[in-house]
Each structure stands twice: as C-alpha cells, then as structure tokens.
Amino acid sequence: MPFTDIAVAIQISLTYFTIIYLTGIGGLFSERSGIVNIGLEGLMIIGTVTGAFGARFFTDTLGLGQPWGPILGLLFGALCGLLFAGIHAVATISFRVDHIVSGVVINLVAIGLARFLSQAFFGQATQSDPGGPHLAILNIPLLSSLPSGLGRAFQELSPIVIVAALMVFPVWYVLNRLRWGLRLRSCGENPEATRSLGVSVPLYRYQGVLLSGAFAGMSGAFLASEVIGNWREGQTLGLGFISLAALILSNWNPVRLMFFAWLFGFAVAIPLRLNDAPVISLLPDQFIRMIPYVVTIVAIAGFVGRVRPPAAAGKAYEGGGGT
C-alpha cells in the first residue's frame, strides 16, 4: 500500500516538524531581539543529554511515573538549554563577542559538555540505555480515522507534537500583541530608538537568548526521549541548523515557520521511510540520505534574497549595560 508508506512518512514528518518548529521558535525569540543564534544545534545537544537524563531521573529514580516524569524530563532539558544559552547571552550581549563566533563556540563546547554530562549521568560518554520513559502516545481524533490508510499519519504521535503545533498561537500573540513582544522586536529592529524610550535593550536580549535556549533544549529533550528513546552522541544530525534555515526562509515569522518546519521535517522523513518509493528507490541509499541537506541548500539559495532579517540582528549594541 503506497498510501500507508506516505502516511507513515507524514507521521514521521510531524515528529520532525515538532523538533524543527520548537527550535525555530527559539531562534525566533533570539533573532527578533537582535542576537543571531547559530548555536541552536549546540543548545539542542544539551537538551538531548539532559532531557534523556531528566526523563529517567524523574520517572524512575524519583518514582513520579507517568505523565509527570517525562514532562519534567522535557522541562529539565529546557532548563539546561536555557542555562547553556546563558553563555551565548553573556558573550554576545555583555562582552559583545561576534554573534557567529559565539554561536560556533556554543556548538563546539556543547559536544564536549554533552559527553562530560553523559559520563556523569549514565556512566558512558556517548549514549544512554535505550528504552527510556516517554509520554503515552495518542491518536489525533477524527484525522486518525481517515480512509485508505491515510489515518496512519495521525496515529501514535507524541502529545508534544500537538503542543508544538498549537504553540503558534501564543507565540504569535506574544510577539504581535503583548508589550513585551513588541519591545523585544524593536530591540532587534532599532535598539537605539528602543533605548531612547527607556527600555533596557540588554535585558530584552537576554530574555530572547535565554528563551531560545529553553525552546531548543526542550526540542532536544523531545528528540532524545520521545522520538529516539535514548541519548546518543550526534543524534541531532544538524537539525538545529535546519531549524535555522527554516527560520530564515520563514522571514522570522512564526506562522510561516510552521510551513517550512513541516517541509524540512518531511525532507528528513524521506530517507527514513520513503527510500523504496518510486523514483527515490533508484538512488543508492547514501544519496537518499542527502535529501534533507540538499533540500535545505536549494531552499536557502533560492529564496534567501526575498527575506529581510531583523535590522539590528548580528550587530553589537553599544548602549552599555544600563537602561
């Protein structure tokens, strides 16, 4: 049944949509505040190792069981991502280190720190035991009973997938209607003018960067605990950078980001499920695995001229530490 294959591919794409979208929202908060964050991958890596540990710790060691153990595990991943993002915030905002340099360093340090933490958490440096606790999977009502096997696409999903998809409403509302969100955005567009209104630009930028750590960390925790079932070194597979690409293509807009996150999520799902579909099956396995990366490059090269990043993103702001 080809429909079943496609349906399963869609189901997988929804899972990867969740990862890319959550991380992308993180990048959105950071970049809208004016701080370019290419450390998303590193923040996710910290989320994977701490999230896998947190899920196990809260569920088994503390005996909280379902659903609080896995939920606290995800939040623990988010908290650790937030703390780790603090390095990027201090470096770029307080010390005015180049944003990309700092982001690269974040990614480098994350790989080492993840090993170190893994050794401390699990007694082994590169993975944890498989089959960690995760939230009960669910079928989406109505959609999961679609005919011709298509319903399969909406079965056996983690509840976090739904949470991520619904996240668009609060994020849009916060950024477009709340004073906090409007100020955050103005820090990214015109920090001097923002400062002249008595708003502390560094304060908002700190919040933006820390939020990006929380979202990317939660996304990493979701990947490790809910999708794979354990932490493994290198399991983020560049998804943080793919999120960044989706963010750029979305023109830093949370609604459009949904579409690109799903598109890239589907590209990631192709090698995982559609490798024996017509046409694709003619390619050697190794080439099929290139598809998500090729799609990302083509999309970035084709559309990057049409997007406009926040005007002040990437520039050091000299307004000092005060108001």
Add this chain to the structure above:
Amino acid sequence: MATEGMAAPARLARARPAWLEGFLGQLIALLASLGIALLLGSLLIVAYGESPVAVYSAILKGSLGSADGIGYTLSIATPLIFSALAVAVCFKGGLFNIGVEGQYLVAMVTAAWAALTFDALPGPLLVFVVLLFAMLGGMVWAAIPGILKVKTGAHEVVTTIMLNGIAVSLLAWAINFPLKFTNAPPGQNVDLRTDLFSDKALIGDIGHYFGVTPGAHLSWLLFLAIAAAIVVWFLLRRTRLGYEARAVGSSPGSAKAGGVSIGATQLRLFLISGALAGLVGMQEILADKGYLGQNYVATLGFTGIAVAFLGQNNPIGIVFAAILWGVLSRGEVTLQIQTEVPREFIIILQGILILSVVITYQIAKRRLAARQLQRAGAAGELEDSAAPDESSGPRGPETAGSDAFEPADEGGR
C-alpha cells in the same frame, strides 16, 4: 608593494607602537585566558578529589615528557594546522567556513581515487598528484558555498553545514561502491574500505630520525603544514589578495568603494580555504592508514575552528595552538591511566579554553581600541566627547560581523 602605501601614510608616525601594543595585547589576552582555563579546570579537578598539579603534570608528561609523546602530540597537531588555516583564511575575509569538515571528507575520497588510479606513476610524482587531487577535492566542495554566497547571498554557515552532511554520505557511497576494496584476503572479515594504496603513494615517516616510535605516524606532512602556515601568513600580509581579504572582512562598504570586488575576493578565499582543507585528511590516509576506511577520523574540521580561534586566526599562532591542542589531546591518555579524573575532563578544559579566549580577546580588543581612540582624542584628531569612559568601552556604530579577532590591524604591517 603598491598596496602598502594605501594604509601607511596617515599612520606612519604611530605604526610601530600600535603594532607592538597589538602584539602585547594579544599575548596578554592569551595568557589571561590560559590562566582562567587552568584555574577553572583546577576547580573541577579538586571536585574530583585530585590534585591539580598532579593532573596537569600527568598531561604534560604524557604529551611532552618523552620523544614518543612529542611525536604523538605533533602528529595530532599536523591535520589541525591545515584545518585551522583553512578556517582562518576565510575568517580574514569575514567568512565562516564551517565546512572544512565536509571539504576534507570529499578530499579524502578524491585523493584515494587518485592514489588508486595513478598507481603507475613513480613515487614522488604520485604523492604530488595525490596531494593535488586532495586540494582539488577540497576546492570543489568549498566552491559550492562560495558561489552560492556570491550569486544568491545564501549564508555560508548554513550551506557549509548542509554540505558537511552531504559529504558524509558521499564518502560512505564512495567506499561502498566505486572505491570498495577488491583485494580483501579471503575468508577474513575486513571493515569496509578502499584497496590499500601502494607504498610509494604514502608519505614518509620522519619519527625514526628523532627516535619516535613509528606508531606515532609522525610524517613529512608536519613540515608541509608549517610551510602552509608560512605561505598563508605571506598571502594574508604581503599580497594584494590578502589586503583585499582584510578590507572585505573588516569593512565591506569601504572595500567596495575602494574598488575591491567583494564577490571575487570571497570566492578566491573559499577556494584557498578548500585547498588547505583538502590536506587535512592526508595524515589519516597517507601517513597513518594507507587506505580510506569507514572508521576515518571525523570532526577534524570542527576542531580546526577551535584551534583557529585559539591561535587568533594568525597563521603562526595557529601552529602553536594546534600543538597546544595536541598536548591536551595526547595528555588524555595518561590522564586516564594515572588519575581518577575522567578523560572527558580534557574536552571540558578545551571548551573552557575556547570560551575564555574568545571573551578575553574581545575585551582586550576593546581596551586597545579605547586606548587608541583616547590617544587620538588627546592628539586633537577627534572631539573629546568621542573619547570613551573605561567602563562602557568605545561608543559608536560597529558591525560585529567580521572584524572580531582583528585588533589594531591597520598598524599591523
């Protein structure tokens, strides 16, 4: 040197002190960040219940305490010099080549293909051809983000990262199909790899001249790496391209106004960077293994970024930074054997070191700029109000994008 004259006249009077000040500032920043890293590392060691002195001396003894140790340290440093130079060349032009990783993987494939295909060539010529193909492979892979950047504006950080992912699969495909071994000994399980290269394609061991064990695989490539550092230094400091690169890197607007083609400069930098990246994997396949196998050494490209930051993108600094990195990496072995501290401590120490280098260097750069601005203000060239107060650093617009790690550069010649 027609280009020299462009920066020189206005600065002639103060050129030397600024140069010296820049150098001293750099040195102080480096020592300070080393001190911070060692101090934070000591706290961690104490937390493990060990003595910092014992741990640090175990690291030094393991890496520099014997001829063999030095040999291992230098052969770890060899590919990192190429890798960091590749990063630094792009960095001078304000470009972030995060794709050294993918570029050297592709280069290992093209070099392996050349080593197996041109087998009939006489020894030294074969080595030359193999190295040439390695550089070509790296250049092709680096040209892609270069062209995309110049033609479409696609940011090189995203494209190079994606190309790294593609390169991993490309290498896997190459050793699975076109280059898969044909001469495996029957009845034995051999890991997936290419055929063995003939001995004349390999790069000679130099360890035996110094009493280093052949196991360290210390080869002529070390000298090639040091030579590459000198060439890159010359290229960046003494040629037109180097001048244009630094102009594009520090101020694209004025570079363009000055008649520099930004796109052409960026593309050339990517090609040079790719050629250097191509040589990263040669230690692995020509000096160590003698074939390209599926268990190749990965992440040398990413480590190169760290080494480039540590060497502050100065070609000569990079050589020392790579050796320092080698000391730490080699010290991991003795650390494991002689102390209770886990080997992951090294990786944390390296991370702390990079972070503190990046931050202290930025502080030093700002201090320096502030002092120069103050002096200029005192000389009456600028209004007093422009002089900064110590706490907040210099005011005024500054694009952070490209000129980090580039202190007092105008006076640096």
